[in-house]
Amino acid sequence: MNTPHTPSTPILFYGVPGGSSFGSIVALEWLGRPYRLTRIGMPEQVKSPAYAAINPLGETPSLRTADGRLISESAAILNHVNALGLPYGRGVAQGTPEFDAMNYALSFLNTTFYGAFAPLWALLEHGPESEMAAAALKDYGHAAVQKAHAALERLLEGRTWMAGDQRTVADAYFMGIARWLDYHQVFPRDRFPRVHALYERLRDDPAVRVAEAAEAGEPLPAAAVATAQLTLDEALALLPSDAR
Template sequence: MTTPSSATAPTLFYGVPSGCSFGSIVALEWLGQPYRLSRIEMPEMVTSDAYRRINPVAETPSLLTADGQIISESAAILNHIGARGIAKGIGFAQGTAQFDRLNQMLGFLNTTFFNAFVPLWHILEHGSDANEAAVLREYGRAKVIRAHALLEAMLGDQPWLLGEHKTLADAYFAGIARWTRYHDVIDRRDYPNLQRLYDKLEADPAVVFAHAIEKQKPAVTAGGFLGEVDMGEALEWLPLAA
């Protein structure tokens, strides 16, 4: 059994299937520093009393940091990772123009791009009668189309969302953009800039790794991944945060 002293590496609690925590896994791989993962099945485990000890909101991702603090919300976790990855260019120092641009893009991805899919997820996760489902689907479709059109224009002919180098924003995009496979409301090929970015990310070793982790297949890490830990075992480390 892993001893409490082994909790000196961050542990990311990631949601499956297809949680937005995918982006945090990608970011940790890009960072290349030691970390662990803890798999949280949705909706069963994420709504359990045990997981609510980690995140009372019952959402993923959550990050147990090396010093025993818990961070929730993707943007906060990504910025935490980014602060450790400034030298690699995936994040930037607070107070710089690049930091502001990154936060602006993360804000858009969270409040507009992510949010566009919410009505469609509601249909799948909670069920709806035919009339309600039709209304929610059309509402969601309009939101997804708008979000893709806006991001398509923002990206333009740049190689990555913020320009010449990949950042945390691209990692977050990778986890959300794949949701079109569940909700057949658009064809990403109608947005060639986004399709180009998506294809490039899908070929990235960190994204390939994150897919393999979610599917519980052999995964090749860039060097930081120390393995998976059961949620029950990770809970034993929580008193260390006190």
């Protein structure tokens, strides 16, 4: 049994279908260090008593780190992954202008960009009681998504990636959320050319293909950094006893 201080292969608990934790898979693939995956169905499994041992709030993603700690929330996990990448030249050092740009981009995605889709997810998953309420929620969501894309279009002016000339974990997170535009059919992707170009740049990335396979429950590509797909029961068995 692992203890909290025994190095082990990290485990990422990611949500399906359509979870924003997609971005954490991409970031871990870019990191290039072995990790494992555990697929968590939403909304049933993510709210189960078994998963509560991982995340009492019933949310994904969560990460069991190499030293046995549990980290939740995408921004926290992605900052952790960024720090892990520093010795390998794959992260951005805190205290630098590049880190501030990355942290701003990550914060924008985690609040404004993510939050813009919330009314549309609520409409899709729960549905209001009347057609009038549904129409109002849809109109509000469409306006919010358009406003968030316009802000991101301005942010990307003169940049190749979310934070500038260097690819960071913010770009991984962007890909997890940006694909929601296809689910909700708000407007054509090419309405915002810079956002569209970033999406297209990432779409064929090998790490994105790994994340797509994982989310679909398909075998991982041979080039995947992820070493295994564990069931929730298998992953729980690897947790330190005081965490269960």
